[in-house]
Amino acid sequence: MEENSGFPQIPENACYLAESYDVVVVGAGHAGCEAALASARLGAKTAVFALNLDSVANMPCNPSIGGTAKGHLVREIDALGGEMGKAADKTFLQSRMLNRGKGPAVYSLRVQSDRRAYQQVMKHTLELTENLDLKQAEVTSLFIENNQVLGVVTHTGAFYPAKCVVIASGTYLKGKIIIGDTAYAGGPDGTRAAEGLSASLLACGVQLMRFKTGTPAxxxxxxxxxxxxxxxxxxxxxxxxxxxxxxxxxxxxxxxxxxxxxxxxxxxxxxxxxxxxxxxxxxxxxxxxxxxxxxxxxxxxxxxxxxxxxxxxxxxxxxxxxxxxxxxxxxxxxxxxxxxxxxxxxxxxxxxxxxIEYDCIDPTQLDLTLEFKEIRGLFGAGQFNGSSGYEEAAAQGLIAGINAARKTQGKPPVALDRSTSYIGTLIDDLVTKGTHEPYRMMTSRSEYRLLLRQDNADARLTPLGHEIGLISDRRYALFCKKQERIEGEIKRLEKIVLPPSDAVLSFLKEHGSTPISTGAKFCDLLKRPELDYRGLISLIGEEQGLTGQEAEEVEILIKYEGYIARQQKQVEQFKKLEERRLPEGIDYEKIDGLRIEARQKLVKMRPSSIGQAGRISGVSPADISVLLVYLEQNRL
Missing domain, CATH: 2.40.30.260 (Elongation Factor Tu (Ef-tu); domain 3)
Structure with a gap:
């Protein structure tokens, strides 16, 4: 049989050898779009397959992007160089910042999108992206040898060799529509289901689950x-x-x-x-x-x-x-x-x-990079990984696409941890704890939500996006200037003292704030809940030309300084446990003192760090102590 550029022979269930790719993405929903765009933009030759090109970036469940915690994800996707936020901005019908009556940690942007316009914008973006081919075909099987993915086969019998494959099948995998007593095979909005891939995954030893979601009339x-x-x-x-x-x-x-x-x-x-x-x-x-x-x-x-x-x-x-x-x-x-x-x-x-019922995987089969532990080069993203929601899907797609491209280029993978982002929290929850129901992101899932606000997503992630190669030099330079303005304004305000003048006392009375009898620091007054940056700045008449978003960030950083410092200390403790690595080949069966349940869970999950091990259900603090002693005794 014919061979192709170092790839193996054509699999038996294929009819002909098609074009080879660095990365193949299966599915062009919100996860697939981000995965394909990230991979191609990083220089990997990429193909993305959709059952129907009219379903690219479809919104069957609701016509919105964002919402509580989900808005955080979209801003983080954008801060890393993803596309969802840009497409939402171009096609929104209505925009609202939710939870304004609560603290800034839970402010969440949500827009009503023009559903068809969003699809058209995203599809056109895919079509115009260099290194990216958009194809209509059903991927029916994977070609895997020696626990290494080598390509995909379509329903027409075409074999596409690939170094890495990202599966982002959404709710299409053996999809079943149910309305009362009526049930039939199908995908969202009258599309057809993907019938073949589940059997191929099972044959490769992948554990599948059956989840359900619904749509309104x-x-x-x-x-x-x-x-x-x-x-x-x-x-x-x-x-x-x-x-x-x-x-x-x-x-x-x-x-x-x-x-x-x-x-x-x-x-x-x-x-x-x-x-x-x-x-x-x-x-x-x-x-x-x-x-x-x-x-x-x-x-x-x-x-x-x-x-x-x-x-x-x-x-x-x-x-x-x-x-x-x-x-x-x-x-x-x-x-x-x-x-x-x-x-x-x-x-x-x-x-x-x-x-709609559909097949998905037990996400504990994945690493934090979203690569399968037992199948090299195979990645999962979105509802395929047991999550729900467009935003959760897009976030995973972005990380899977980045890591698939980097793997083909021999570069180290990118894994976000819980202290950096909601994306890191989402992925860590899925691959470390698993899920028995469609996973939805919520602000309560993050221990560090005051640090992981939607307003500072760029401060947290844009340097990484630039380092990876998804943020342009121009955008990064603008980001750096923005950070300089914010930091400069905070330093300026720390030096300002407001006197108990008639204007200041009148302002405080008007806002129901306690009067001052001596000079008060600007920053101390700003920490009062009833006062804000714009109001206090008007007293000194020294506007610095900050944008509304920059002014908001200055206010948050000053007003919540004490709480932020407290969470940063918690992050430092978290980092210590995350940096305590567990050797890949560690034999948990031979570690005395570990409970049987802990041994079983650690063998199955193969955590990368002490921190991740501690978040596995069934691994107790006592088990973690045993692991730490073992590492010290063996100087690991």
């Missing part, structure tokens, strides 16, 4: 009575996702809030026996933090109502999502439910809500 805007709903407008001042976006544009659409009621709940309970979720027809595990409406009504039976958000799908369509009402109930029940809701009494449903 889509309704016709002209049949919605918005006068009965609460209107929700976007922010007057738009905060962009991308640190490079200078003119983010304006809000174009409003969203609307309505609620379920007693009648809605009665319809659901009366038809619960017809729900595949409760009849046993659905086998996959669904997301705890994004349950279907029938699950909400059953689990939270004491709640009189549940919020529903009516959100536009795009600027040039009349379709609207009924967000918060995903369901797998029969179609006739869905119509009754919808028409029981205020403002939807005469609604016409355009797309039925549905549940």
């Amino acid at each position: 889509r309704v016709n805007r002209s049949t919605v009575d918005f006068s009965k709903m609460e209107r929700q407008d976007g922010d007057e001042t738009i905060t962009p996702f991308s640190f490079e976006t200078e003119n983010p544009g304006e809000n174009k659409e409003s969203c609307y809030l309505t609620y379920t009621n007693a009648e809605t709940h009665k319809i659901i309970m009366d038809n619960l026996h017809r729900s595949p979720l409760y009849s046993g027809k659905i086998e996959g595990v669904g997301p705890r933090y994004c349950p279907s409406i029938e699950d909400k009504v059953v689990r939270f039976h004491d709640k009189e109502r549940h919020q529903l958000f009516i959100e536009p799908m795009g600027e040039n369509t009349e379709e609207m999502y009924v967000q918060g009402m995903s369901s797998s109930l029969p179609e006739d029940v869905q119509i009754k439910m919808l028409r029981s809701i205020k403002g939807l009494e005469n609604v016409k449903m355009m797309r039925t809500a549905y549940a």
Whole structure:
């Protein structure tokens, strides 16, 4: 058989030898797009395969990017040189910063996107990227020899040799659509499922799981009575996702809030026996933090109502999502439910809500680099890894793409830890702790959330993005100047003392703040919760020309200085344990004092550090002490 540039013979299930690549990405959803772009931009010859090119960067579950904790991920993706934030800025219909009434650690940007415009922008970006080929085909099998991935085979019998493969299959892998008693093979939004790859993965020894997610119905805007709903407008001042976006544009659409009621709940309970979720027809595990409406009504039976958000799908369509009402109930029940809701009494449903089951992997099979431990050159990203959400997927895709490209180039991998980013927390949670349900990012998952704010994502990650090669020299220079302005302003303010003048005392009284009798440091006054940077600066009349985002960061760094210093000390302790490496070939079976469960978990997980070992379920602090003693005794 013919050979190709050092690659092995064509596998038996292939018909012909196609073009060879450094990196092949399977799937072109949010994970696949970021993986492919990162790989190609780093100089690796890359191909990305989609079942249908019209589904590239699709948003089947909701037409939004960002939200609580998810907004942090998008800003971190952008800070590293990813694409999601830029595409969201170009195509948003409405932008809001959530949680403004809370502390800055949980501020989270969320936009309603024009779903089709987002897809078009992302697809065109892929098409224009050097080193990147976008292809429509189903990858049905992997070619692996001696625990090394060597390429992929498509449904047409083409063998594409590849040094690395990233699987980002989303919810397509053996996808099954379920609506009441109706069930059929399929992917999101009427697309077909990917049927072949699961068997190939199983044959390679990959452990699969079965998860489920759901989508809400889509309704016709002209049949919605918005006068009965609460209107929700976007922010007057738009905060962009991308640190490079200078003119983010304006809000174009409003969203609307309505609620379920007693009648809605009665319809659901009366038809619960017809729900595949409760009849046993659905086998996959669904997301705890994004349950279907029938699950909400059953689990939270004491709640009189549940919020529903009516959100536009795009600027040039009349379709609207009924967000918060995903369901797998029969179609006739869905119509009754919808028409029981205020403002939807005469609604016409355009797309039925549905549940979708799909195959994914146990993510503990992966390293922190998202490469499989037992199969060299094979990476996983997104919902394939057991996560849920566009943003979680894109974050993993970016890291997988970076590491796949670097592996082909003989460069060391990139692994983010929990103290650097939400991306690091997300990946560490998945590969260290595993997940028994679709994993969703939340601010509460991070121990260091005051340090990992969305406003300082560039300060945390842009130097790394530049070092990797995804941040241009020009962008990095602008970033450095921004940091200089912020640091310079803080140093300037530390020297300023405000006197108890009439203007200062009047200002303090106006803002309900305790008066001063002697001179007070500017920074001490700024730490008062009722006072802000812009107000205090007006007293000294010395504006430094900071942008709104720069001024906000100055205020946060001063106001929360003590709390930030405390978390930085916690990070230092964390780093010590992370830097205490565990040798790759360590034999845990021979370490006296380890409990049996700990031995089993450590053998399976093969943690890279003492810190990671301590986060494995079933490994106790006593086991960690035993490991530390063992390392000292053996001078490892």
